[in-house]
Amino acid sequence: xxxxxxxxxxxxxxxxxxxxxxxxxxxxxxxxxxxxxxxxxxxxxxxxxxxxxxxxxxxxxxxxxxxxxxxxxxxxxxxxxxxxxxxxxxxxxxxxxxxxxxxxxxxxxxxxxxxxxxxxxxxxxxxxxxxxxxxxxxxxxxxxxxxxxxxxxxxxxxxxxxxxxxxxxxxxxxxxxxxxxxxxxxxxxxxxxxxxxxxxxxxxxxxxxxxxxxxxxxxxxxxxxxxxxxxxxxxxxxxxxxxxxxxxxxxxxxxxxxxxxxxxxxxxxxxxxxxxxxxxxxxxxxxxxxxxxxxxxxxxxxxxxxxxx
Numbered sequence: 260x261x262x263x264x265x266x267x268x269x270x271x272x273x274x275x276x277x278x279x280x281x282x283x284x285x286x287x288x289x290x291x292x293x294x295x296x297x298x299x300x301x302x303x304x305x306x307x308x309x310x311x312x313x314x315x316x317x318x319x320x321x322x323x324x325x326x327x328x329x330x331x332x333x334x335x336x337x338x339x340x341x342x343x344x345x346x347x348x349x350x351x352x353x354x355x356x357x358x359x360x361x362x363x364x365x366x367x368x369x370x371x372x373x374x375x376x377x378x379x380x381x382x383x384x385x386x387x388x389x390x391x392x393x394x395x396x397x398x399x400x401x402x403x404x405x406x407x408x409x410x411x412x413x414x415x416x417x418x419x420x421x422x423x424x425x426x427x428x429x430x431x432x433x434x435x436x437x438x439x440x441x442x443x444x445x446x447x448x449x450x451x452x453x454x455x456x457x458x459x460x461x462x463x464x465x466x467x468x469x470x471x472x473x474x475x476x477x478x479x480x481x482x483x484x485x486x487x488x489x490x491x492x493x494x495x496x497x498x499x500x501x502x503x504x505x506x507x508x509x510x511x512x513x514x515x516x517x518x519x520x521x522x523x524x525x526x527x528x529x530x531x532x533x534x535x536x537x538x539x540x541x542x543x544x545x546x547x548x549x550x551x552x553x554x555x556x557x558x559x560x561x562x563x564x565x566x567x568x
Contacts (some may be wrong), residue, residue, distance in 0.1 A: 278441040281330050290331050294338045297328040301344040322371060356515050360419040360427045360429035363454055363543035366407055367424060396552040398567050403460030407542055411452045413444040422520040430512060436531040444562040454542030455564055459512055466504040472529070473498045508534055
């Protein structure tokens with residue numbers, strides 16, 4: 260059984276059933292103009308999210324743009340180039356200084372659907388790909404940063420981001436500050452080499468605690484400035500609140516320790532220590548000894564990997 264026998268999908272309930280209805284009067288020239296506009300906009304949002312950890316629009320808004328572009332490409336196939344955002348996973352790396360890492364097996368993203376008809380179509384496609392009947396395990400989607408953990412002989416070899424699905428950033432240098440990632444697995448049946456795929460995230464409590472810490476640091480900094488005689492209106496915000504948990508998790512994970520002073524390094528360690536990880540899938544793995552997601556979770560958990568509860 261190949262690793263692709265573990266299937267995941269996402270049902271998007273935030274949008275109307277068909278957010279990509281094209282006007283009947285749309286001609287080729289207008290379609291090309293709109294396709295170029297959508298491509299530019301989608302690429303900007305995709306790059307910001309995958310490479311910089313910043314969400315400029317909601318998932319629903321982003322999905323609607325992709326759906327519009329897909330509709331145009333269906334109506335005008337000649338506009339669907341191989342480099343279209345509808346055919347891409349993740350984004351090319353804008354490096355924060357980390358080395359790159361090529362995944363042993365391509366790291367894909369989740370599918371999504373917008374209607375019951377599309378859900379049925381996805382179910383049929385999945386059954387066909389599996390070549391057998393399929394049972395379903397449903398889980399909440401966690402908003403964080405996708406991570407691939409490569410283990411060899413039970414020892415963690417690399418921890419890397421998805422990147423463009425083939426090449427990601429190698430974050431292994433940050434492992435000393437990431438207690439939620441097991442360095443060595445124990446138990447029976449551990450393969451010689453395999454990739455575990457998961458999501459690094461920040462819990463609501465962890466996010467609130469980090470923002471409380473930011474508030475404390477800002478108050479201390481402001482008090483220091485007042486003591487120096489700086490006018491209140493001239494005191495800058497040195498420790499702003501974090502906007503949301505997903506961006507904070509992604510940004511924290513992609514920090515580098517080098518060139519940080521003692522205070523900055525302490526803050527980096529504090530933020531990284533609050534991150535959590537759930538492993539929810541696999542990448543490269545020769546002849547895995549399970550047939551469904553539940554059994555995969557049981558096996559991975561028995562080796563010490565954190566899985567979805």
